[in-house]
Amino acid sequence: MKRFRRIKTFFTDTVALMKQKQYKEIGNKFKRFFVGMKFTDGLLYKILIYGLLISLGYIYLYPILYMLTNSFMTMADIIDVSVKWIPSSLNWENYQLVWEAINYPVALKNAFILAIFPALSATVSSAIIGYGFARFNFPLKKLLFVLMIATFIIPPQITMLPTFRMYSKYELLGSLKAFIYPAILGQGLNGAIFILIFYQFFRMIPKSLEESAQLDGASHFQVFLKIAIPLAVPSIIIVFLFSFVWYYNETYLSGLFLRGSDLLTLPLRVDQYINNYTSIYPEGSRARELMQAVKLAGNVLTILPLLIIYFFTQKYFVESIDRTGITGE
Amino acid sequence: MKRFLNKVGGFFKKQLPRIAKKVKTFTVQNTPRELIFFRIIKFRKSNRGRQAMIGYSFILIWIIGFLIFSLYPVFYSLYLSLFKVRLDGADIQMTFEAFNNFKAAFVLDPYFVEILLSYILNTIVNVPVVIVFALIIAMLINQDIKGKGFWRTVFFLPVIISSGPIIGELIDQGATTLPSIEDYGFVNLILDNIGSFLATPIQNLLETILLVLWFSGIQILILLAGLQKIDRSIYEASMIDGASPWESFWKITLPSIMPLISVSVIYTVVSMSVFSLNEVIIYIRTIMLGESTIGTLITGYGYSAALAWIYFFVMVGIILLFIGLLNIKSLNLKNVREMRRRRRSRI
Known part of the structure; x- marks a missing residue:
């Protein structure tokens, strides 16, 4: 409303000035309206900002929209060139097909189990480790810290074979333990990032808080449990969410360690089903083309739980960033 | 007899502190x-x-x-990379090959060098794009705009969704290319005017621009957090001194988030390199899982371990290259001279 009023006064003012034939004044007024006093408060700037936002937002949303709309298409729609964005009818068949084939509720339950337990153990362990790095001084601390960051840089391909052999020796393959054990010991998926997040956060807690608790007779472990942890709730939430999402989406390691077991991440399960399904039909046949839509429906079903979780926890994901030290300075 | 016993006793008496020392260990x-x-x-x-x-x-x-x-x-795979490894059911047969695996990667292997080179070029082209876009988006979100929450949600979406199979699906379906880019003859224009050495990575970039941009989710977060930490009053002070927004970007914003840019460069290179659809990764994996035959050297676990190590060193090299480029500015001559002068005066 305020902006409309400004536009209105702008027009009435210019008309008044035109009547008085003060053209120089009009020029100034135009300039102030479009460019503003310091450019950042003018109309042009606003147009520029929102234009950029909308075009970049389109780039980001494009694949999701593509996935959503195409998953509803029937075979006729996919072949028809004139149907590009909006399918001719809402067709739930694709979803039904995938839903039944992978037994979606059970698959989803398994995928959640597979993500929640490693994520929980990673959260607990990285909180403890992060606290140790942040609050205490000990010899070799810098070296250990650098090594911790180095574990993030080393590609999993290097360590994969020895880990694989180790797991098969101790019969960890095909069970949840293959993910939980490394997570408990702080070596889980992207473990270094989580330790860094907690490290940043715990460093920000003032020392005096700890000291006053110690004067009252608290030990270091009590300080950690009773003071540091309650303060770190936003970090805990963000670490858990990140860890959950990453474990949920994980395909590389789980494809290797969990091969042949009932526990499979949802992306892998959908992938498996699609591969089985496509291999029945010959290359280039009609049924294969239909598969495109089924595949996309499977993918939508895969990310739907994540989208729902994201929708509810969005606040934590994006607003607690400045409170938690994701920056890793 | 007594003498003998005395001798024994003396011997033990002498040994006692030593044993005690050992026990203490x-x-x-x-x-x-x-x-x-x-x-x-x-x-x-x-x-x-x-x-x-x-x-x-x-x-x-x-x-x-x-x-x-x-x-x-890590050490075990370094050790393996020096061997020719064959798996016979449960037990392993290993023959020592010294550095032949590493040599074979460059000499015998027909694909690896080519894949590695294209990976290097693509990464070098893509990383700055990711960083620049992440910075632009972070600065846009940091503005006083309407619907901040909505925009944040949109730009952070990729972190939630991007995962191997789904992105792979989208690539298969062609959903990662913006249709509008292909419709214009832009790509051909580039191909005609620049040598293929440079043009191919650029073409790749344009074709996978969505994919590349989807990598910038976390980087946006990192840079946004950095931007929010800059004190507003610095901008106000600079404005009073007559600085334009353009100038204050180069003189205030960029220097203050420079360390974060380094962090996000490292993050980008790493996440792109360990991304499960990366060509090199796929190649290493197929070699690792492929049956190893006796005659040829370029199969099996030992060889794939060697490839993974080469890949790792290339990755570290790229990271160092970018970090070096970012720090070049601070190493200009004036600073060096100043440092030298200071050192001399201290002596």
């Missing part, structure tokens, strides 16, 4: 000033020593995990 000693584990690890009972001990007990789980799940596999 395996104990925990609690002297008034120190707490000694196995005679090697000593913690003074000062404040600092106690702090060190408690600090270690906090990170103990990490140290154990690091030894088991990171250090041991």
